[in-house]
Amino acid sequence: MLQTYGDMQWITHELNTDSPELYNPRDSRDLVATNIIQSLDSAALYLTADKTKGQGRVNRWMALLIQSRIALFEGTWQKYHAGTPFGVSGSNPNKYLQKAADAALELIKDGPYDVYTTGDPMNDYRELFAMQDWSNNSEVMFWREYNNDLSRGEAAFQNDRNHRMEFPNNNSITKQLADSYLCIDGKPISVSPLFEGYETLVKEMKNRDPRFFQNVAPHDGIQKINKDGSIVYWGAVYNKLNTDAYHNSPAGYINIKGYNPDVNFHVQQYEESPGLIYRYGEALLNYAEAKAELGSITQADLDLSINKLRRRVGMPDLKLDNITADPKWEFPTLSPIINEIRRERRVELACEGFRWDDIARWAAADELIVGKRPKGFKASQVAKNPYPVDADGFLDPFQKGLPNGYGFVLGRDYLNSIPISELVLNPALIQNPGWESTK
Secondary structure, rough: OOOOOOOEOOOOOOOOOOOOOOOOEOOHHHHHHHHHHHHHHHHHHHHOOOOOOOOOOOOOHHHHHHHHHHHHHHHHHHOOOOOOOHHHHOOOHHHHHHHHHHHHHHHHHHHHOOOOOOOOOOHHHHHHOOOOOOOOOOOOOOOOOOOOOOOOOHHHOOOOOHHOOOOOOOEOOOOHHHHHEEOOOOOOOOOOOOOOOOOHHHHHHHHHHOOOHHHEEOOOOOOEEEOOOEEEEEEEHHHOOOOOOOOOOOOOOOOOOOOOEEEHHHHOOOOOOOOEEEEEEHHHHHHHHHHHOOOOOHHHHHHOOHHHHHHOHHHHOOOOOOOOOOOOOOOOOOOOOHHHHHHHHHOOOOOEEEEEEHHOOOOOHHHHHEEEOOOOOOOOOOOOOOOOOOOOEEOOOOOOOOHHHHHHHHOOOOOOOOOOOHHHOOOOOOOOOOOOHOO
16 A cells, blocks of 8 residues: 555554544655564564475565565655655655665575575576475475365466466567566677577577576477477467467567476366465565665675576676676666666566566656557567567557557656545545646
8 A cells, every 4th residue: 555555544453433543644654664664573573483384374584575675665765756746755765775685684694595596597597486386495485375185266267377378368578678688798788799689589589698588488489298298399379479369479578487388287277386475586686776775785795695696597797896888778877786786676576576666666667668668579570460560670569559658647657546535535635646636
């Protein structure tokens, strides 16, 4: 609710239908965020420090991860929205950023978790998300289990991830995300001599961060392991791209994160693929970003955080004193280290549901959303294409629907409006910026 509406009432006891607190004005988001942080301090104090199997019982380390996430959100929100309609009176971003760094560091140094790796940089990242059981996984902290021996029904049916992921089913990642992946020399595609261009997906993926082809299906298709152990590749997924609803992928890049190729798990009605909720990798990213925003990050901090994730996939370490300038950085007015940490966050957490929250807290809609629309790969790679193409030959599926790009309103859309029904019931409430005309 804090992320969605900003200022809100903070209530610490049960109310009745006639409680006067029902008609309180909104408390400041700073007060609410501070109280959430304090509540998580209490949770961390009383919860077990045992690792647990992660699918049923929470522990101290989860409280610290959530605390680092919330503190990082509020610290960067207050920092980057300062002086705007969404700024916080009397804000102290560093208070939250320090808390984010401290909580993440305690988890990193004292917690029982680590980056999952078997030493295979070409597969470990993909395999982490495709597992059927994370009970003994070193990185997964909390997850949801689906078990047909316990029950079968709607919940399992709705989670038929592997069955459905044999086809794109209208899903794809954007060219903007694809362009974020560095080359294997650690340099961005805008300057690296290893980048071979966009002519084909094969060339585009060559010499790139292995997370690219472990998150997006390569051109030879989606791997499938038959019950007899034989391996086939569903190359036809790309050959039939955008020919029907099952094969539709507006941007062309087919996401396979979380896909298990074993057909034993491709049972539509009784899919058992688990749901990943919290993982240790996020704590590493939270720590690095908080330290960078505080202006106190060191090479030792990077080695303790970002570089653990890079080493899993065989990418060069991020060096504080040797960052290659990228003429296409999304945030050219910010420091090189903040740009690269934000890139790392985008790549590592791709398709895990973090992107909008990050854009909102960075006040980055003007750079990333306003007047822009998602693009895809080179349209010449597909035999049949129902979508518009831009002047450079890239798929441009929203060219007609969003001719001027997204119509995000900077002075309004970072927060939702307070429902009119709530404003009528409680006259002490004040509408969010930009939405006043809806009262």
